[in-house]
Amino acid sequence: MAFRAFFALPAEKFSTDDGQVTNAVYGFASMLINLLKAEEPSHVAVAFDVARHSFRTEEYPAYKDGRGETPEEFKTQIPIIKELLDALGIAWLTKENFEADDIIATLAARGEAEGLSTLISSGDRDAIQLVNGAVTLLYPVKGVTELKRYTPEEVEEKYGVTPDRYRDLAALVGEKADNLPGVPGVGPKTAAKWIVKYGSLDGLVEKADELPGKAGQSLRDHLDDVLRNHRLNKLVRDLELESGIPELAWEGWSVAETNRLFDALQFRALGERLNANLADKAVGAAPVPVAETERVDAAALVPGGLADWLAGCEGTVALAYTGTFASGAGSFDSIALAEGGRALWFDPSQLDAEDERSWIDWLADPAKAKVVHDAKAFLWGADAAGWPEVAGIAADTVLGAYLLKPEQRSYALGDLAMQFLGRELATAETPADDGALVGLDAAMNDGAAQVEADAAAAAAIGEIAAVQAERLEQRHQEHLAGAMEYPLAAVLARMEIIGIAADEGHFADIESGFAAQSKEATDRAHEIVGRSFNIGSPKQLQEILFDELDMPKTKRTKTGYTTNADALQQLFAKTGHPLLEQLLRYRDVEKLKQIVTTLRSTIQTDGRIHTTFFQTVAATGRLSSTDPNLQNIPVRSEAGRAIRAGFVVSSGFESLMTIDYSQIEMRIMASLTGDEGLIEAFVQGEDIHRAVAAKVFAVAPGEVTAEHRRKIKAMSYGLAYGLSTYGLSQQLGVSTQEAQQLSDEYFARFGKVRDYLHRVVEEARKTGYTETIMGRRRYFPDLTSDNRQVREMAERAALNAPIQGSAADIMKTAMLGVDRALRTEGLASRVLLQVHDELVCEVAPGEADRLESLVREQMSNAATLAVPLTVSAGFGESWEAAAH
DNA sequence: GGAGGAACGTA
DNA sequence: CGTACGTTCCTCCA
Structure with a gap:
């Protein structure tokens, strides 16, 4: 059942911050809690295989051959499941040399002898043979939570034979998963027909000589296999076990231990489900009351209400927003605020003068604590909306999640709600059923559902931030969050909003230069080969190089042989073939052309390029840059550096300064x-x-x-x-x-x-x-x-x-220091770009010296190491000219 | 139209 | 058989 859960639930969605995958544990626990609630058993036990080796492999070494290696991510969950069972007060059993199903068969037989009725939950069809009037099998249909009840009648209906004859049928059909081949050409239908006709496998074997047709011959040819299958698929019902039935009585689950374990596994919903469904079986401390649900009193704004609402806030306000945001700008469709079970929703473009004033004041007040999900985009929107200052951002749930789990790909709010709160987030399409709406006629209003969903999102953000704060504290990362990542978002937002000036004419010039060279290299290559081909297609290149020209094979890739620059260079050294020169030249110049083309297309109407820095992508703590990526602008070749000359100082400033850490x-x-x-x-x-x-x-x-x-x-x-x-x-x-x-x-x-x-x-x-x-x-x-x-x-x-991460920490610290110092010193110069160990700044007239010493100071003092942090700087009209 | 691979730019 | 990224193009598949 655990193995089924492992494949049914996505591992990415079930793993703890520290990388322990928990999907099998979760699915197994979830199924178990359902069963305990629905069936109210007096006795419970769980059986485990010890190893793949058993008496069956001794008789038939190929038993279960062909199964892949048990995935590592599954193996590590088995001990956790055992811990879970201990916490739940449920006995678990193993038996050297036997399989879990033999233990189950033995317990079922003993239970029957004691007059108990038995339920078996197993994903192994061998258990069907155990079904009788007192024994029912719950077999998983889909995933692990949907189970089908197999009584003798159900078995007969599904397989056409009674449970005590199921082994006969299975022996004939075979079991692929156990590497037990059956009779070729005989499936469950023929097998059932034979067994019914001859009463049993024994009866059938006696009459095997009389069976007509291909199937009959096939049986005669594979009789040994069938008899072997029959011996092996018999479950052992009289094992000696450490525990008898009395030891399996279920007294109840330990509140303290399950809490501890669920906490460690970062399961939230399961604990609540235990509390809610099995409170009467709780042992130890009183069960924690079922947590407050996401019920929020959501109100759409009535004119003038924002000031009152904000005035009524005492604690931290959670803020959710919707709208369109890209490249350092954005506009809001809605904003929802939540605090202490109440929420307010509004469209910021519809605020009246009074509301707008109180909104702007509240935003700018550092004492009014705010938590948001993705502060950076909010700051873009705030800037575009003309709200002059946003202060008091106490937490950002995206950044909190990143610090806790830096490898995660998505930090979408819905995912975080699942991850940190253990629940689905209500949406306009699937609202929380217990939501209440105040101030609006919820009845037939389309917008009402949206209001409520946005309010629920805001409330969830507040809750997520609280959970994250606790976990960050446990890891002593409050400082990393509160003094580094959260405030850095505002610094990055400013850089993105400002952008860097681009010299369109220069880009256009070099683009056509590169285009001409690219075309020339292409033409020459076609000439050399004697026909036209797609020079950009590695597949076609492979055909030409290795088939037609018979050059020595290069390193393999998944799809053939590599044609990368390294390989082409080596081929050229060996063969001296003129085609290779052209290919290399094409690659080189075409790449540069593409970069310039892309850069041109990202120049905004203000003549500047506004990249987006992602703060949550690189697992090491570095930033990344997209749309366009300004962290991989060429610098190594002379032609590449020509591109850097297109990033220029803008009017009102005297130069660009580049400044970087050395080594x-x-x-x-x-x-x-x-x-x-x-x-x-x-x-x-x-x-x-x-x-x-x-x-x-x-x-x-x-x-x-x-x-x-x-x-x-x-x-x-x-x-x-x-x-x-x-x-x-x-x-x-x-x-x-x-x-x-x-x-x-x-x-x-x-x-x-x-x-x-x-x-x-x-x-x-x-x-x-x-x-x-x-x-x-x-x-x-x-x-x-x-x-x-x-x-x-x-x-x-x-x-x-x-190493990489510490360098990122140091640069982030320096950027925060530079940003703070620029503001306190009242300089007009500004930081435009970060390229891992380098900053590009725009120098306001007359500020060059002060700026350089200020940035040097912040960078070299960002950390105290056993060696000095050496920094070097240069100035110029362009990024290229500012190189040093 | 999307996914995946190859290739290549940066620190 | 060196880490960390993002973008582009080609190819394959639905």
Whole structure:
């Protein structure tokens, strides 16, 4: 039943913050609670298999062969289910060398002997043989909560034979899941017909010689299989068990223990269901009363009512909004406010002057605490609506959920309601049935349902924020939430609203330049091949390169052989074929063309590009940028840098300033590892790679060659990513032996770095997570996977997460400091972009020096490490010109 | 029209 | 057989 639940419920929706999947536990518990409530049993027991091995595999080694490996995510849930059963006061049994069904068969037989009536809930059809007047099978139809009752009559109706003959039928038909082949060509219909006609399998076997036709011959040919199946599918009814029937009496469930367990599993609805349905069987502390439902008194605004409503608020107000929001702007359709069981709904475009004034005052008042779901889009809308200031945002449920579970893909309100409150969110289409509507005639008003749904959303946001606050506190992440992520949303909103000025003419120029080169490369390639083809199609390229031109095969991909730039380069080195040059040139220039085309299309009417920074996408804590992504604008090639020249200073400002951390991740590594050699290299070294190379190769810094430095640089950077010896050798173009030797020498000199990297992974395996210097967590359930590839990927991610994540923490802290300082110092300069370790700012006239020292100060003091946080800055008319 | 893969840009 | 992302194009499928 647990296994069925595992496949019936989506794992993504049932897992705890720390990555423990709970879908099987949840489904099993849910089914069990239903059963306990509906059937009111006097005695209950749950049987488990011990292992796949049993007396059946001894007789027939291929028994259950062909089943895949039991998924790791399922295995880890079994001990939890046993814990759950303990908390529920329900006995659970196992028996070495036997299967769970044998235990069930034994208990059913004993119950029958004692005159009890027995219910079996099992997803294994073998249990059908146990059905009789005193024994009923509840067999899952769909998922695990819908069960079909099999009495002897039901069995006969469905299978055409009585339960005591079911084994005969199963032996003939076979059981694919157990790897027990039956008689080919004989299905349940023929089998039932034979059994009815000859009374039993024994009767049938006696007359096997007389059976006509193909089916008869088939039976004769496979008689041994059938007899084997029949022996194996017999459940054992007389096992010796540790517990007799008296020990299985169900006395009730422990309130304290189930609360503790459900809390740990982050189940909310189940505890309430236990309370509501099985209160009379609760043991221990009085059951917690059923929690207040989402009933909210929702009122649509009557003119002048907003001021009164807001004046009546004493605590934190939860705010839900609807509307259209994109690229640093937006407009509201509705806003709903909820506080203490009452809610107010309004269309902000319809406010009268008095309401609008009190609304704007309330928004700007930092003492009026607000919680929202996605503050950033709200801030865009507020800016577009002309509400000058929004202060007092005490929590954002999207960001809270991200800190608790940074790998999650969606933080939609409905998902969070399920995750944190254990309930579905009411919508206009499926309203909560107990909702009450005040101030509106709910009866036939279409809008009423919407009002109520929005009010319920606001109320849910408040509740979610409360649950999150508790969990964040347990993890000591209140500071990370309240002093970093929540206030950072406002900083990002300002950056997005401002945008960065684009030089459309410049973009247009280089776009046509790239387009011409792209066309030329395409034409040349067609010429060389002697016909036209789609140069952008890897599939067609493969045909041409590997079939027609018979070039050596490259590394495999899922769909064939790679044609990526690395591979094309290597092919060119081997073959010198002129086509490869054109392909590489095409790829290069076409990519640049596409980037410019996209950038042009995102320039808004204000002549600026307004990206969106996502704060909840990267599991490490970094930001991401979309629509367009301004964190991956080319910089490495000269042609690429021409694109950066199109991001320019706007009128009213004197220049752009770029300012970045130098080698921040290596510095963090030096600090976290405490490696004296590396720290020393940073404290004194002008050129860190040269300093490290000098130590590794035991030469004076002045004698370090370019080749030494290049190798060390690759090695140093690779460390933080878990680069393997093989990977290092590939990157440096040397043998693995040489890469191994380099690695050995490196670690001989910087031993603490290796110790640290091992320690991080070890620790993560123990606790399940890694932590950054500011307490941001990332969980790694895959570290214990049986699959080597999966496990090793998790190991690399785990050793990178604290380094990349700490760098993200530091930059976020710096951005908050810069934002605060700009405002208190009254500078007009502003931050436009963040590119992980770099900020791009727009410098107001005469502010260059003050801005630089202010930002430098904030960036270098954002954290105290064992090494200095070095920052470098440059100024110019464009992003390219401001490079340094 | 959507999904998935390949490719490639950044830190 | 190096982490973290987003975008684009092509291909396949419904």
